[in-house]
Amino acid sequence: xxxxxxxxxxxxxxxxxxxxxxxxxxxxxxxxxxxxxxxxxxxxxxxxxxxxxxxxxxxxxxxxxxxxxxxxxxxxxxxxxxxxxxxxxxxxxxxxxxxxxxxxxxxxxxxxxxxxxxxxxxxxxxxxxxxxxxxxxxxxxxxxxxxxxxxxxxxxxxxxxxxxxxxxxxxxxxxxxxxxxxxxxxxxxxxxxxxxxxxxxxxxxxxxxxxxxxxxxxxxxxxxxxxxxxxxxxxxxxxxxxxxxxxxxxxxxxxxxxxxxxxxxxxxxxxxxxxxxxxxxxxxxxxxxxxxxxxxxxxxxxxxxxxxxxxxxxxxxx
Numbered sequence: 001x002x003x004x005x006x007x008x009x010x011x012x013x014x015x016x017x018x019x020x021x022x023x024x025x026x027x028x029x030x031x032x033x034x035x036x037x038x039x040x041x042x043x044x045x046x047x048x049x050x051x052x053x054x055x056x057x058x059x060x061x062x063x064x065x066x067x068x069x070x071x072x073x074x075x076x077x078x079x080x081x082x083x084x085x086x087x088x089x090x091x092x093x094x095x096x097x098x099x100x101x102x103x104x105x106x107x108x109x110x111x112x113x114x115x116x117x118x119x120x121x122x123x124x125x126x127x128x129x130x131x132x133x134x135x136x137x138x139x140x141x142x143x144x145x146x147x148x149x150x151x152x153x154x155x156x157x158x159x160x161x162x163x164x165x166x167x168x169x170x171x172x173x174x175x176x177x178x179x180x181x182x183x184x185x186x187x188x189x190x191x192x193x194x195x196x197x198x199x200x201x202x203x204x205x206x207x208x209x210x211x212x213x214x215x216x217x218x219x220x221x222x223x224x225x226x227x228x229x230x231x232x233x234x235x236x237x238x239x240x241x242x243x244x245x246x247x248x249x250x251x252x253x254x255x256x257x258x259x260x261x262x263x264x265x266x267x268x269x270x271x272x273x274x275x276x277x278x279x280x281x282x283x284x285x286x287x288x289x290x291x292x293x294x295x296x297x298x299x300x301x302x303x304x305x306x307x308x309x310x311x312x313x314x315x316x317x318x
Contacts, residue, residue: 141215
């Protein structure tokens, strides 16, 4: 495929912005295709990714099939590359917008993209790390029947109590992604998720949706992945970041390579504190958010956190 040159034109009328990157669940066939077709910078990253990974990621992103793209070991590199492709085009084409970016964050896997954007990882090292993370999490997911569901329209305290009430002996069932008011993802054993769906609806949830992920991420069921992830993090160089990256684990800003390495290893078994991270960024002076990569999931959460919050996106199309 020969890329043609187009001009990125993203507007975010604020003085201080944060860039945010989506996580698993945002992937879909066609992701990144528009970027690769219009920007040589993006196409080059896909070519590099194909070499690093040893398979044609570009073809999988652009054409699917969805079943394969949804597998953790493939969706994580795919989301990382599309996020970095979008961010790299913006760095090249709209440096004045990128100069406004004072913080970075990402949802679960997206935090790795945020660290790479902020200079903590090279693209190739970040991609190798994400590939190993995806493989380790896929292996942990394959070892037990588990999954995740998004529950819309329930408060955290009520949902936590519901999980406690219906959790069976030896089962895991707990809030895992604290996204925004009234939107929380729950992780656990498949049987427990099966019981949660009707129970949450009966308790007042507006919607319960199974997520396209392989297992109960951000719970103790991912513990088998931690050792492999720590090993990968120890082997791959991390640098201090040029802007703070807000961690899913503690919702605090971090620049230190050692701190980021530790937090990334803990992230897979701890809940994602997304709403708190956004609140922390706003408290530290961020005025608007730019979502880079595929989909609009994070912009949706941002509007639920603060309805008039300035947001913009770049990734799937102009």
